[in-house]
Structures are given as C-alpha cells and as structure tokens.
Amino acid sequence: MRALVYDPAAGFGVRFDEVDEPRPQRSQVVIDVEVAAVNFGELAFTARQLRPGQVFGKDAAGVVVRAADDGSGPPVGTRVTSFAGTGGWAERRAVDTADLAVVPGTVDLAAAAAVPAAGVTALQAVRRLGPLLGRRVLVTGASGGVGRFAVQLAARAGAHVVALVGRPERGEGLRELGAAEVLSGSAVPDEPVFGVLDNVGGAVLAEAFARLEDGGLALAIGMAAREDTVLDLEQMRMRGGIRRLEPFAVSGPFGPDTAYLIDLLNGGALDPQIGWHGSWDRVHEAVDMLFSRRVPGKAVLTID
Template structure:
C-alpha cells in the first residue's frame, strides 16, 4: 500500500513509499483512510518522534474494513476518526479501538480527521486548568489547530478567553470562536490571568507565566518558537503568591475525547477550522503552508 514515510533525506523529511499492509493486534481495527490531518509538532519535531522508515500521521478518519478480533470497537463499515502516534498517512491504518470513535453520517470525514490530536490536546488542557467560569484564560499560538480548539472549548467552559497570535491576520475568526480579546506579536495582557495554554514556548511563555494571578496555572503545550524559556523565579517570588507551571502531555485512551469532539461537530458547537485542504499527493504544499504559518487552523489531506 502507499504511505507517507519519515525519511531524513527527503524534502520536509517526508516521502511516498510502498509498505506492507498493517497486521492488527487483537484489539486493533483496520481503517481504510479517507482523510488525515497534519499537526505542526509531528512535522517540526519528526526527528524526535520517529525512526527512518516509520509512517507519519497521528490523525486519520475513514471506514472500518476489518473489525478488532477481540470484539471491541465498531463493526466493518463504520465511519471512524482515530488518533495514534504513527500510521495515519497511509491507505490502511491499524489502530487500537480505544483510540477511535464512530463518526455520524452528518459529519464529514475531513472535519472528523481534524479533531483527534489537536482537539484532544486542547480538551485535556482545558480540563487541566480546572473550573473556568468567569476566569481569564490566555491561549498563545491561538491561530493553530490546538489554539483554535482551545479558544472554543475554554469559551464554552465560561472563560474570558484572550487569544494571542503572531501576526494580526492570524487572528482572523478568533472572536467568532469565542475569544473576548485578540492580541498579536509579543503583546501580553496587562491584567493578570488565571490560566495559560501556551503553544509557543520561549519568551512568550516566560512573560505569560509572569502574568498569572495567585493560584494560577500555566500549561506548556507546544514549542512553536523553538526557543528556550527563561524564567526569573526570583522575580516571581517578589510577586508573592503561588503559581504553577506544568509541561503538558496529552494522554490516552483517546476514544472518549474524540467521541465528545465529534458530537460537538455534529451539533455545530465546534468548528474544525480547516484552513487548507487538498490531495495527499500535494502533501509538501500542505507542509510548506503549515510550517510557514500560512494556515489558520488545520491542514487536511484527502487520502483517496
């Protein structure tokens, strides 16, 4: 079968290749992939996550063509969306049934493919912040996939959401998603915030941490800046109070979170924010756009 393979010598370290069809474990279903979405982190930091020859792709949606042998998961013919570390950018994918969810006919598979990694990360991060009703929350890197989902989900939780983007045009549409304020460049809110969902790292994270109120929490979710974060903790002590900074990691099983997000797509309460779509034959064009910060939200590949 055809697949996209991690190759350090290739353009963007990604190339097409022919590989054997997946052999599922008893608790895995096999999906005929119809749509898959790209994530900034899996491309920018592929060398940290993959070995040469491994298949790329965390997010994939399609139709079950082989049900799990242990009886778990959906039957053949079910439309599903899935999240796993590798293997999504291929004609067939084997994935644990605990990490997939059924997709109703009213939800397009492109939209369903957009939510697993970015949506589950945003959902779990919002939950980690705790109760948000009436609280101020800063989302940095709000123009990307995780950021746009985090803005929507935090707003749904009752937060006053402040969205931070690198350039003014990257903030297009964020107010419609629930952002009460949109900041650009290195601007940080003047008033304290309770929570930070940081997708950038570097100086932005250090500045955002300094704006936390007593009892506030900052989650380091991403590292788009690729710069070190230097925090003056002596300065933090001078401010008094207690503030938390946590490196955030998304955790499995992902099936329940994907199901929650897909249901929000069905009801119209969540927008997948697809900013680029095209055939997987043009994957390098999609990667160019994503890494050059030309995509607001998600880039989705048509795998058919």
C-alpha cells in the same frame, strides 16, 4: 500499500513509499483511510517521534474494513476517526478500538480527521486548568490547530479567553470562536490571568507565565517557536504568591474524548477550523504552509 514515511534526507523529512499492510492486534480495527490531518508538532519534531521509514500520521478518518478480533469496537463499514502515534498517512491503518470514535453520517470525514490530536489535546488541557467560569485564560499560538480548539473549549467552559497570535491577520475569526480579546505580536494582557494554555514556548511562554495571578497555572503544551524558555524566577519571587508551570502531555485512551468532540461537531458546537485541504500528493505544500504560518487552524490531506 502507499504511505508517507519519515526520511531525514527528503524535503521536510517526508516522502512516499510502499509499505507492508497493517497487521492488527486483537484489539485493533483496520481503517481504509480517506482523510488524514497534518499536525505541526509531528513534523517540527519528527526525529524525536519516528524512526526513518516509519509512517507519519497521528490523525486519520475513514471506514472500518476489518473489525477487531476481540469483538470490541465498531463493525466493518463504520465511519470512524482515530488518534494514534503513527500510521495515519497511509492507505490503511490499524488502530486500537479504544483510540477511535464513530463518525455520524452527518459529519464530513475531513472535519472528523481534523479533530483527534489537536482537539483532544486542547480538551484535556482546558480540563487540567480546572473550573473556568468567569476566569481569565490566555491561549498563546491561538491561530494554530490546538489553539483554535482551545479558544472554543475554554470559552465553552465559561472563561474570558484572551487569544494571542503572532500577527494581526492570524487572529481573524477568533472572536467568532469565543475569544473575548485578541492580541498580536508582543502584546500582553492588561490584567493577570488565571490560566495559560501555551502552544509557543520560548519568550512567549516566559511572558505568559509572568502574567499569571496568584494561584494561577500555566501549561506548556507546544513549542512552535522552537526555542528554549528562560524564566525570571526572581521577578516572580518578588511578586509573592504561588504560580505553577507544568509541561503538558495528552494521555490516552483517546476514544472517549474524541467521541465527545465529534458529538460537539455534529451539533454545530465546535468548528474544526480547516485552513487547508488538498490531496496527499501535495503534502510538501501543506507542510510548507504550516511552517510559514499561512494555515489558520488545521491542514488535512485527502488520501487518494
């Protein structure tokens, strides 16, 4: 079958190849993939995640063409979206039934494909901050896939959301998603924040950590800046109080959280924010636009 695989010598590390059909384990279904999502992190740090020749793709939505042998999960013909480490950018994918969610007929599969990796990451990060009603939360890299989900979910939890983007035009639409404030460039919140959901790293994370109030928590979710973070801990000691910084990693099984987000999507309470949608033959265009920060939100590929 046709698939997009990792090749360090190819443009953006991505090329088409013919690969073997998936061989599902007993707890896995096989999906006929119709739409897959493109995530910045899986492309910017591919060498850490894939071996040459492995199939890209954390997110993929389509129709079940083989049910799980152990009887778990949905039957053949069910529309689903899925989240796994690899294999989504192919004509068919095998995925564990614990890591997928059924997609109602009222939800577009492109929207469903955009949800799992970015949406579940944002959901679990917001949950990690704890109760947010009336609290100030800073979301950095708020214009990206995880960032736009984080803005919506933190606002839904009752937070006063401060969204930080690299350029003013990248902040378009964030207030409509729930941001109370939208900052750009090197601007910082005018008041301390209880929580930080950082998708950028580097100097942005250092500055965001410095804006925490006593008892606050910053989560390092992503490193879009692709630069090291240097913290002035002496400055923090002089301020007094206790502030925490934690590396954040999403954890499975992913099915229940994906199903929750699909339910919000179906009810009109969540917007997947698809900023680019095209054939997987245009994958290099999609990656180039992601890397050059020209996609607001998610990019998705039609597997045709």
